[in-house]
Amino acid sequence: MQEIFNLYGWQVSNYEPIHQGLINSTYSIQTNNGAYILQSINHKVFKNPAAIDANINSISSYLKINKPNYLFTHLVPTLKANTLVEWEGGFYRAFKKIDGYALSVLDNEDQVEEAAKQFAGFTHALKKFEVNQLKDTLSDFHNLNLRYHQFSEAIIKGNAQRITDTKDAISFLASHKKYVDTYAHFIKHAEVKKRVTHHDTKISNVLFQKNDGIEKAICVIDLDTVMAGYFISDVGDMCRTCLCAVSEEEKDLNKVVVDAAKWKALEKGYLHLMQDELSSFERDHFFYAGQFMIYMQALRFLSDHLNNDVYYGAKYEGQNLIRTLNQIRLLDQYNQLN
Numbered sequence: 001m002q003e004i005f006n007l008y009g010w011q012v013s014n015y016e017p018i019h020q021g022l023i024n025s026t027y028s029i030q031t032n033n034g035a036y037i038l039q040s041i042n043h044k045v046f047k048n049p050a051a052i053d054a055n056i057n058s059i060s061s062y063l064k065i066n067k068p069n070y071l072f073t074h075l076v077p078t079l080k081a082n083t084l085v086e087w088e089g090g091f092y093r094a095f096k097k098i099d100g101y102a103l104s105v106l107d108n109e110d111q112v113e114e115a116a117k118q119f120a121g122f123t124h125a126l127k128k129f130e131v132n133q134l135k136d137t138l139s140d141f142h143n144l145n146l147r148y149h150q151f152s153e154a155i156i157k158g159n160a161q162r163i164t165d166t167k168d169a170i171s172f173l174a175s176h177k178k179y180v181d182t183y184a185h186f187i188k189h190a191e192v193k194k195r196v197t198h199h200d201t202k203i204s205n206v207l208f209q210k211n212d213g214i215e216k217a218i219c220v221i222d223l224d225t226v227m228a229g230y231f232i233s234d235v236g237d238m239c240r241t242c243l244c245a246v247s248e249e250e251k252d253l254n255k256v257v258v259d260a261a262k263w264k265a266l267e268k269g270y271l272h273l274m275q276d277e278l279s280s281f282e283r284d285h286f287f288y289a290g291q292f293m294i295y296m297q298a299l300r301f302l303s304d305h306l307n308n309d310v311y312y313g314a315k316y317e318g319q320n321l322i323r324t325l326n327q328i329r330l331l332d333q334y335n336q337l338n
Helices: 001-006 047-068 108-126 144-157 161-163 166-173 179-188 231-242 259-274 280-284 286-306 320-333
Strands: 012-018 025-031 034-041 086-089 089-095 195-197 206-209 214-220 226-227
Touching: 001 086, 001 195, 001 320, 025 231, 025 286, 086 161, 086 280, 108 195, 108 206, 108 214, 108 231, 108 259, 144 166, 144 286, 161 286, 166 286, 166 320, 179 226, 231 320, 286 320
Parallel strands: none
Antiparallel strands: 012 025, 025 034, 034 089, 086 089, 195 226, 206 214
């Protein structure tokens, strides 16, 4: 670590790991020149760290010129002006630490509205940014056509016993292929456009501050999946992760319940800035965004279960099936809002 610190010219008084993220390794660094976040990029997941670096720097440059007051996690350069460091087979980058905290659990709809405002604000601040500049950091990440194709292959070529044991879940997902057809129509529609899209809009990717007892979201973080994309990705992932009090790991499906007040808060928060940016056709698909993302995640979990857990892995037998059933239940609960 000291060799990396030297690249930045830091005299470090203290550093400690932050255990919130699932993909990258993250450290809080206290130096003679302030506090920083140092992060190693998991290049087994992100095969091209240079693409992430290029995307963040492109957005950073744009915001510094066009939106200088927008709070953004700008990359910190080394003494040699590099913002991506390759060291002993790893890739590292640093940010100035922003005074705030992330939430892992939502207590109320105000937090949902605040988070939705920040994710919408990120896309809105970059509405004139040339989105074609962005590189794909995870190809076909939210391509529902591809995910259904992978599911279709898994139910033929996957683990035969698991296919037999999950016939009800397979039947449910196959019977809801209408979501794939809607997606195929949506992305080809003339009124749909690609924008700067975060693609990972869970609640822990927003920083909050509390002033005089009032809690406000202040900043979007974790930009590795920022790419050109559709608004349904960001709205959909918020629906999937912010409307229910329990996570995709919950085994007791009776606890998987969608909070209608949180849904209204999400809609209000996101449309606060994006109402006039979305076309009428896009606005007509606002509710579909949740269906799109929850259904896609169910497909991915079940495909992985049938393929013997080669992508997500499993800490116990049947974990990806539990996740699948959880998401199927979540989709059913979500649809009851409409």
